[in-house]
Amino acid sequence: MRQKNKTMKLQYLTPGPSELYFTVADHLQVAIRQQIPAISHRSKTFEQIFAHTVEQLRILMNIPANFHIVFTASATEIWERSIQNLVISESFHFVNGSFSKKYHETALDYAKKATAIEVPEGEGFEITKIEIPDSNELICLTLNETSTGVMMPLEQIYALRERYPDLLIAVDAVSIAPYPELDFSKIDTLFFSVQKCFGLPAGLGVWILNERCVAKAEKLQKQGVAIGSYHTIPSLVKMAQKNQTPETPNVLGIYLLGKVAEDLNRRTAKTLRQETNYKAALLYQTLAQNPVFEVFVQNPKFRSPTVIVANIKKESNAEFLQICEKEGLVIGEGYGNFKKNHIRIANFPTFSKETIEKLAGLIENYR
């Protein structure tokens, strides 16, 4: 842990935690100078911070006024809170990787009858072939499977809404928010953590939910189902309406999120999307053209723009990871069973076109 001098500054293109957004260090300095961590979470100053962060997120992700925005410690916590608050007995899960699987397991941990429709890692779903029994209450979708780089197209989510208007739809948008241009009227809740595309220190989850979620949680409460204590939906929403949180929260995290969302809004969501698309296209194309690599997600319509995963046709990924690190770029290993055979690249807003072009050059020249 001692400070190393004269070593090159590395850039972490790992899919979370990832490189900090390039403005974070400055925002942190200002926060310390303004003594943000010392202020009371019941003060007007904190309420202003909370309101600012919510406002900037609404602009950035085009979140309608009828959706509440509340904060937790992580997206992992929201897996749990959504199951506790939105499911009396049955949830339905689309599983195609480690993280969607963990969401399913969370429901099982709470003794719910949780059904999973499962496809192999790297594959998307054929939505039209899936039947969801009416007894289900919550459909749990993972928009971007961070373990394998599979994205669920928004049209598939909208199609599910069309077919099952009475079921609640929850969208795990970890490692892709704020990229998707989502029609919030087609879902009920969406959540993410801040250490991915937002480039912030880990320790904060963002939960966006509509009145149907509030009503459902209140229904459970009335039926005497234990839906939690300080972080139930009614408790979180009630405090959020005062721009506060039930407990002493990660004040610094909420402050930094507001600042980075403001920075992203200055670039505009549209520009962010265009740049993300350009950088993703470059990486996918370069990977496809080098026979040493194989884009892991075969079907282009399921390829994530923000987490790009490739199989490497060598004994392991070690040599290539080393080449990248020598050039100052840390990219991710594979997840789980793919640890040694995959590379995973975080294509997040903090990385410039130049950085991605440099990485593409390394991919192109690797033999």
Added chain:
Amino acid sequence: MRQKNKTMKLQYLTPGPSELYFTVADHLQVAIRQQIPAISHRSKTFEQIFAHTVEQLRILMNIPANFHIVFTASATEIWERSIQNLVISESFHFVNGSFSKKYHETALDYAKKATAIEVPEGEGFEITKIEIPDSNELICLTLNETSTGVMMPLEQIYALRERYPDLLIAVDAVSIAPYPELDFSKIDTLFFSVQKCFGLPAGLGVWILNERCVAKAEKLQKQGVAIGSYHTIPSLVKMAQKNQTPETPNVLGIYLLGKVAEDLNRRTAKTLRQETNYKAALLYQTLAQNPVFEVFVQNPKFRSPTVIVANIKKESNAEFLQICEKEGLVIGEGYGNFKKNHIRIANFPTFSKETIEKLAGLIENYR
């Protein structure tokens, strides 16, 4: 939220969030330079950070090897997790203020038969007169009631252990840890948050627990009781044994805690206690000698050394708070119903004797 120039730097002697420990700004700079927030929570570097923090806490608080140390998002979360994991049906709560009451309410939220023995705010308990039925599983104690400045003497905790050796004892040490020189063999679990005496940004809870707690949680699990998902005791402990956490945690918070614990160890726990005692004695004495003030906790044996609360015999505390702020010292208002009539002073390690002497001077001269 705009940066104010030329304003005096205030010191927040508020009982949490509170003034950052005076080394935190430097540690943050080093953390950013070393890219701590970007590193993977599954990396060797993170494991070293985790191990370092645990080691420094063990030294500082003299925590025996048979106690596990795990991390959550807040002490509020640990109220919930301890109830979920350690209570099948009955818990027993000592309530003498807002925070001990919330712990009790947390148990009720989980539909436990939670009994509260309640005394008025500002008072301690007469332990010998309290009978705890054998059907209880967990005794929940609030060592330092932050709302009113009442401390429970350690001897009372030890006496409970003597009388009820089979019941688990949980100690909420928020706003007092690491001050108490506790015999851990007389309790089963203790927890706190870091934005009080440790002077760190909020967003991290520390949970210390022994094998009896692990066994109890496993027993619940075997009986099919839902004890949570990622933050169950078995899950937290299993990962902690690898110096990891189940989810992506507040990496930066864990890093900073280790650094500040190391700083406190350099001063030594003994010195910290002596200085805290000196500063507390000075404040209590000065308050007692000025007829405008009245120490809220009548019985000296129940007076907290770290959160010092006084009633102010004026229409409100506004004038005195203003006088203090003009001198650069922000002290706390009262809690809840006492908001306008109490002052609350955080006597935490970051505040020098000189700062407390200055505050004592203001107390002395106020008429």
